[in-house]
Amino acid sequence: MGLRLKIHAFWRSSGALCCAISTRLGAGMTAPRLVLAVILALGLLGLPLAAEAQPKLLHRIGFLGPGSEAASSAVMEAFRQGLRERGYVEGQTVSIEWRFAEGSMGRQAKFAAELGAAKVAVVVTPDTLVAKSLQVAIPTVPVILAGADLRWGLIDNLAHPGRNISGLSSMASELESKRMELLKEAAPGVSRVLVLRDLTLYPHPRAGDEVYRGQRWGVALVGVGVRGPEDFDATFATAVRERAGAISVTNTPLFATHRVRLAELAVRHRLAWVAEGRDYAEAGSLMSYGAVPVDLVRRSAVYVDKILKGAGAGDLPIEQPTKFELVVNLKTAKALRLAIPQAVLQRADDLIQ
Numbered sequence: 001m002g003l004r005l006k007i008h009a010f011w012r013s014s015g016a017l018c019c020a021i022s023t024r025l026g027a028g029m030t031a032p033r034l035v036l037a038v039i040l041a042l043g044l045l046g047l048p049l050a051a052e053a054q055p056k057l058l059h060r061i062g063f064l065g066p067g068s069e070a071a072s073s074a075v076m077e078a079f080r081q082g083l084r085e086r087g088y089v090e091g092q093t094v095s096i097e098w099r100f101a102e103g104s105m106g107r108q109a110k111f112a113a114e115l116g117a118a119k120v121a122v123v124v125t126p127d128t129l130v131a132k133s134l135q136v137a138i139p140t141v142p143v144i145l146a147g148a149d150l151r152w153g154l155i156d157n158l159a160h161p162g163r164n165i166s167g168l169s170s171m172a173s174e175l176e177s178k179r180m181e182l183l184k185e186a187a188p189g190v191s192r193v194l195v196l197r198d199l200t201l202y203p204h205p206r207a208g209d210e211v212y213r214g215q216r217w218g219v220a221l222v223g224v225g226v227r228g229p230e231d232f233d234a235t236f237a238t239a240v241r242e243r244a245g246a247i248s249v250t251n252t253p254l255f256a257t258h259r260v261r262l263a264e265l266a267v268r269h270r271l272a273w274v275a276e277g278r279d280y281a282e283a284g285s286l287m288s289y290g291a292v293p294v295d296l297v298r299r300s301a302v303y304v305d306k307i308l309k310g311a312g313a314g315d316l317p318i319e320q321p322t323k324f325e326l327v328v329n330l331k332t333a334k335a336l337r338l339a340i341p342q343a344v345l346q347r348a349d350d351l352i353q
Contacts, residue, residue, distance in 0.1 A: 059088070059308050062097045062115035062123035062141075064108070066130050066253045069100045078294035079124065079146070082301025088308075101130060103253030105200065112137035122307045124167075124300050126293060127253075128154060129201055131165065139164060142313035144303040147296030147321070149173055158318040166316040167303050168296045172251065172276060175324070179274040179289050180217045182326070183246055186286060186333070186340050187272040190245035192220045194271070196235060196262075198252040199225040221248070229258050236265045246272040249280075259283040267335045281327040281352060286336065287344075291321035325349045 063079060065072050076098070080090055088094045097118050099111035108130050115123055116138035123138070125131050126146040131154055134143045145167030148154065156162035158169075183190060193214070214221035222242045224235050239247065247266055249255050255262060256279065263284025266273045273285040281288035299319070307313060326344075329352040333340050345351065 059094045060097060060118060060120045061094055061304060062118065062120035063099065064111055064115065064123060064125045064130050064134065065098075065100045066103065066108070066125075066127035067100060067256055068102045069098065071256075072100060074294055075126065075297050078298040079301060082298035083304065085298075086301055086305045088301075088305070101253070103257055105129070105133070108133040109137060116141060122304055122313075124297075124304060126170075126297055126300075129252075135163065135165065142307045143167075144300050144307065144313065145169070145318075146300035147291055147293055150318070155318060156314075158320075160315065161318055162314045164313050166313040166318060167300055168319045168321065170276075170291050170293075170296065171321055172290065175276070175290055176213070177217070179248075179276070179287075180219070182287055182289055182344065183272055183274045184217075184219075185344055186274075186338055187245060187336075190219065190272060192222060192242060192244045192246075194235070194239040194242065194244040194247045195221050195223045196247060196249045196255065197223055197225040198250065198254045199227045200254060201252050226254075228254070229261065232258070232261065232265060236269050236271075239269055239271060244271060246274075249273070249275060251276040251280075259285070263332070267332060270336060272336060272338065278325055278327045278350070281329045284329060284332055286329060286332050286338070288325070288327045290324060292323055292325050295323055296321060327352065 061083075063076075065075065069076075079096075083090065083094065090096050097115055097120055099115065101107040101111060112123075112130075112133045115134075120141060122142045122144060123134055124144045124146050125134065126148065128145075128148040128150070131143055131145055131148055134141070135154075141164060143165045145154070145165065147168050147170040149172040150169050151173045154161075155165060183193075222238070222244060224238050226232065226235055247262075249262065259275075259280050260283045263273065263280070265271075266286075267284065273280070273287075275281065275285040275288045276290040277293060278288050303313075303316060306316060326348045327350045328340055328345060328348045330340070331352060
């Protein structure tokens, strides 16, 4: 029965109820009993309407982020917006199980198992290592990447990712050369670069990798591993000993969480830093260049829609980002006594004064 017909039936029944009440009063029914009868009758009449008004949740979606919820508000809203553009509204047609690992591998594994137990139809993540945790914990649940670094063996190939995974690449590794070019333009005198490794996530770098990359870019790369913020001071002391003129930092939860402190240390030790995302430039790095995270997360809703309509994740080609953003922090440039070339400033999407 449609909602209009139910409302009409409700009022018709209510009229009949009123007539019955008048009859009962005339027959001498006591007031307390009459009140109880009215309450029960109205409650029964209202049940179908209440049930009709409740939204029908069609799907349950998981979202597992690498950082904290507090720092992910823009990403969360971008994902909601992408879903709304495809007709899915949180709390009405879909529910979203939000989880945030806060940089902890243990929490990643725990939340991955929780999402499996919650029987989500698909899980979205913007992080490579979170995706690997999901592949292990819930190998039969589709995983959609919202901008991940693909160099760590997540997929078979771009056209046919295979297994239970698809989505969007951040092209993080492919853009390393571009960031190095920007560094050399802004600070042409740099010949040695300190590379910070997050040992909590990448304990075994490939042998000779840094030497090879340095040769490609015409600089010497000095790798230093850290396990937490307590190692930062010693790391930057190493930069001084090695006469480094710049630092290179992979975007991991550890470095993202402490990006403000890293930027302060870089300026204090006169180290130029071209980072991956604008969050780092806003925190104080010299420049940032990379894909736009909120765009990638919003776009991931396209893949979610396809999965919910029956597509297999491993059959959906990986999408490469098409929009990249260059942000220059002029305040940091001034502190480092660097004159950013006009050609770089003209290409910048944003200048932080």
